[in-house]
Amino acid sequence: MATLPIESRLDELRGAMSRHTRALLVAAPGAGKTTRVPLVLLDEAWCREGRLLLLEPRRVAARLAAGYMAESLGERVGQTVGYRMRGESRVGPDTRLEVVTQGVLTRMLQEDPLLDGVAGIVFDEFHERSLEADLGLALTLDVQSVRDDLRLLVMSATLDVEALLGVLGSGTPLIESHGRSFPAATRYRALSSSHSSRDETARQQATAVLDALGQADGDALVFLPGVAEILRLARELTNRQPALAVRELHGRLPLEVQRNALRPEADGSRRVVLATAIAESSVTVDGVRIVVDAGQERVPVFQPRSGLTRLETRRVNRASADQRRGRAGRQGPGLCLRLWAEEQPLVPHGEPEILQADLAPLAFELARWGIVEPDALAWVTPPPAGALAAGRGLLQRLGVLDEVYLLTEMGRACVRWPTHPRLAVMLERAGELAARPLACTLVALLEGRELDAEQDLERVLRVCLADPASHRQWQREAQRLARLAGVRLDVGSLAPLGELLALAYPERIAQRLEPGRFRLASGGLATLPETHPLAHAELLVAAELDGQARGAKIYRGAAISRERLEALFAEAREWRASLEWSEEQGRLVGDQVRGVGAVVLERKVMQSLPPEAVREALLEALRRRGELPFDENAVQLRGRVELLSQTFGDAWPDWSMPALLDTLETWLGPHLDGIRGLDAVARLPLGRLLLDCLEWPLRTRLEDLAPERLEVPSGSRLRVDYAPCLEGRPPVLAVKLQEVFGWQSSPRIADGRVGILLHLLSPARRPLQVTGDLASFWANGYPEVRREIRGRYPKHPWPEDPLAAEATARTKRRS
Template identity: 50%
Template sequence: MNTLPVDSIIPALKEALRTRSGAVLVAAPGAGKTTRVPLALLDEPWLAGRRILMLEPRRLAARAAARYMAASLGEQVGDTVGYRVRLDSRVGPATRIEVITEGVLTRMLQADPALEGTGLVIFDEFHERSLHADLGLALCLEAQSVLRDDLRILVMSATLDAEPVAALLGDAPVLTSEGRAYPVETRYLDRRVEGPVEPVVVRQIQEALASESGDILVFLPGAGEIRRVEERLAELDLGASVRVAPLYGNLPQEAQDRAIAPGRPGERKIVLATSIAETSLTVEGVRVVIDSGLARVPRFSPRTGMTRLETIRVSQASAEQRRGRAGRLGPGVCRRLWTEQEHRHLAVRNTPEILESDLAPLALELAAWGVVDPAELRWLDPPPAAALAQARDLLVQLGALEKSGTITPHGRRMAELGLHPRLAHMILRAIPLGLGGLACELAAILSERDVLRSGHAPADADLRLRVETLRQAAAGGRPGDAAPPGYTVDAAACRRILAEANHWKREAGIADDSGGDVDACGLLLAFAYPDRIARRRDSGRFLLRNGRGAALAGPQPLAKAPWLVAAELDDLGAEGRVHLAAPVDVSDLERHFADQIEAETTVYWDREAQAVRARQRERLGALVLKDVPLADPDPEETAAALLRGITEEGLEILPWTKQARQFWQRLLFMSRHEEGWPDVSEEALAASLPDWLGPHLYGLKSRDDLQRLSLTDILAGMLSWERRRELDEYAPTHIVVPSGSRIPVDYSDPEAPVLAVRLQEMFGLKETPRIARGRVSLTLHLLSPAHRPVQVTRDLASFWRSAYFEVKKDLKGRYPKHYWPDNPLEALPTNRTRPRS
């Protein structure tokens, strides 16, 4: 067996684990930690024949590590060394080292919190900080603290800030292996890449083939970019000795194995890979790395409750990991498709997944573990409170948690399935309806990438097309026969999805493979995504139950669906773009979501009709399922709605007769000039409508009904009997003038009430009439015989002394037949042309 750099540190590692319950190993890429350390620790006395669990972040790396270790022992996988990954397991009775993916560890811990039979748990490539790795470490530390003080924990990584991890493990020792890396020449671009990255990648591959030796490993963000680069390379004449091999997680295992296996003699291999090739596994023969500097990661938005894939710049740590792949076998070259200046601005490390992902799976696992408060566990980074609260709200809606945070029996069954809580809930709700098979098919489809590829954009979002395609493949037919015109089918994806659907059927105990009518897809999606039930607003645009907008991408049949459920959509802009959905019948929603439908009576002021209207509505969140008129609404609510209408329209909507307006103005006058009177200003009346007007509105519903009110009587009802008497005495409606006429007082200006009277009717009156207990002089508008103002005064005595004689001269000329005495104070007042004898 070849010597590897990590071998030199193994004695110190053995000693550390002999005396301590944990350790941290930092080993550079290529040091051999993944395949050497488990084998070296297998016979340690403290292990006492128990097994070692080693976690790998990816299935491909887990299988590759197990195969390599088994081969080094001269055995088959499943003997001393085996693996457990999603949908694939190779372990036997004699297996002592199990290489597992992180979700598998969570399931094992939930089934056996003490991990009986396990002596060591190794967290490999921990720097990737996946959600499952953080959760698995927290649960292992809890098990070690409470149930298994003899359980050892080893955290390994190539680019890890070791001190915080060591502190979390109780100040565990940190061991470092420098590794054995050959020098790698790093080349940057002169200017920033603008536009799609694929043409730049292809040019770099051509240059590398011409100027460098060895195989080429190209890092691209996702399968789509890999396919496009592969297609461009196929159009070029690269020669018969050049083989292009894609490498990403959803490829069949055989294709993945071909990508990482050594090339044939005389062959040059170009491996087009995602971040899957960044750590843990070695792609044989690579001397050149071409790094796009991009990665595709899930991003969860607590604002919308949705996750979308986002293409981001890699961190400096990831870029260094990728670069190291070129120096495993000898001196190499790394071509970075960004500038040196851009490199300096890259994030130092990846953001831990726990800080920016959907925490619904984590919240369910914690509840199944018996933890309500995550602070009870030890974390490198505790889960963010807002995202965790949103996750728990979803789990309560799915029936997995009580409002107190404790898990329900339904939630425990969901956790046992090991699916995302949404999909687990969907399967469990579907089984009693005879739709369990269809639910498993949908769960598998939604867990994989789309089986349909469209030659045009946008693709049809209808999930039923995917189910029909899958069933066509399962029946032995050609998958493409079920695809709509213009679409091709990913046959390999179909095979994976079928295998996964069958796996979930077995896990859920579903024996009947009939599946169910594809038209039930919408109902099943409603179980999984109750917050994404949507009602059509107009063609292609929908309102989601959570109140957000959503829209289909371009014209398609689903655009006319009255109701649908969106299984996949982004959260960009005001309206999310719906990528996968299925129609749902509103009657199914009414039947299966009856406990969540809220009935409400809405009584409101209809401004257009100028009347109160009442409707009975049934709501599912922001969605209105039914909206019908209510013939006999509650009188209290009707009166309240009418008050709101009066407030909205203003007091002018009320029947202000001349008598009512004068009464109000007199009240207002008294309140301005004497304490103890009610405030009847417009602002005060509007603010106190329920008090003074509310009791009189029962039985009224419209503006026309309001006209039957007597505002005079209503306003008078605000006064005591004594106040009413004082109002008549101190703010009289009329004043009797010397001629004997009763002249109305105009109170429209409460500061200066007006008495408009013909001048001749005031002869003999020396002083201005006063009101409000004599506090306020009336403003006299002295009129001509034609009732036109000739003088305005609040001092009648002064008028008689001076101004009268000028006025008399003018009026006598215009009205010669009328009576214009020289001494008005001794003259007889008259309301006629001349006084009677």
């Protein structure tokens, strides 16, 4: 067997792990870190009396890694090496190395916070920065505070070392292995942008793939953003080259199909593997010498204000592109063909999932851990306050969290269900409807891979129930949930389907406005094709939406009757004041209504307007507008504070527009007494209200760090424009050129950390030059400006040496 590159660093790693409880390992793809390092650590003294956990980001990677390591020991999986993931495990009494998926670690920690019997944890491929990996690391670090013998190793092909050392400690040893790679030629081939159809894109991709096969030896691995793109390209390649072995590799496929895609063809024929990002790391696709990268990735992005998640197709980041290219040089010289222009800029790294995900599951796990303030844990990237608040708000709406964000009785009951808290509530409350077997089948379907886009939920359920043998993955998960529930998987009627969905998705209850157009309980709008069976339903519950809050597309759902909705939700039976701002009428309009959120089952005229309801209606109207009526002084104040927030960190508040809209109740709400219209809100001194919210120590430093005016060499005190700081740009000082004679360099503020952008003006106050480097302008730009402009303004000074000249706001003195 060839020596792996990681072998040369193993002694250093052993020493680091024996002397320290934490270490970082950065090893290039193909170095052997995943399968070699854990086996070596098993023989260390600190590990001999306990188990070692190896965390993998994906199920297929966990199974393959466990299988490879067991085979290298001459054993079966489940002996020394085993694996554990949701719904499946192969471990035995002699298992010392468990390969687990990241969510399993969180569950193990929650069930046994001291991890009794575990000697160490290895985080593999941490650069992917999944939400579960970030949470698992934060909880593990918390455990280490009471278990000083627990070892922790974080490893990956690429790591943000500085950020990790920030939470692990600056003294954490760092071991690097450059890995083994063969030269891989990188070529670029931008697809034509004149054709926008998806089929035409697939045709261009197919041409590129076939050309690449003609330019290099070996099999080809093609990276595409999603399953739809894989199916289109597979169809195109098969039509053109029927003899070519085209294999798919993505998470929806059964395990055996995934394994087959990773192995070369038995007859030695060439193959093309069409893969999502699942093939980017962790697994090796044998025989690949050609990589064709479409340059895109599909990521779910959660929108806290709408509560919806939207799948976005983005340009791949540079780190991922380099990782993909590395696949071409793993087993020999290769070729990487990138389907974009070489000059196309790429962002350096992808965003951690914690910054763009639904944080309701994180909020649930924090509550289980007994954490109210997330700052109590050490995070590589802290959870965003807005998304965490949205997640906690959902869990409170579901009855899972109380007012201080700890678990309620319902929340503690939901702990037993290994699923999203929404679905855990459905499973727990299904007993009230005598529908727990149906709930088990429904959850397995919603979390599984049986559903394709825009399929009818009830129809798919009937198909699965009629032929469970053809849907084994769904059947296994449904049976597992049924065992947890202590019921037989004996589904009778599908009638409670809408009620079950309403328990999990109360804000997605929708009322028909016209055929195919619905208003959600959350206030947004959603649509269905008019030909869809549910398009004419009076009420339905959407199980999945595409994330566009002002016109979300419903992918699947179920109808629910008015009577069943009223039986499920007490608020649907109680009258409440409902006020909203009418843009058409320019005033508040109100009724008494009963219903669920914005879904109104009945309304009647309101005789008077309650002050609290007026306040809430005005605040909601401002949120819907998406902006606030700030005058110029308020804009400048916000810009100053935004600059200091970006420069000095969390000590200064976030006064961006989204943050202020999210906190209207706190800073604006108390000042709305007696106000009945948005025009009156615009007359409020909003800048002063914000300034009053600024803590006194910060308020006293505001003028020193971000002064409203700066004195220039002429003696004038000119106003600094901080509005650009709201868009991430530097502050601006517009000043006549003659007034800065003698200024050696550009002025700086915020304790010298921020430079001001000078807009140098002519005597007529017209722009001459924009510069952030005044010294460079004097040396290089001024002579040309002087030559071109002095003839137009002969009464103003234009000295050859501006640094020695006297600054002035006036014309030359008369002789």
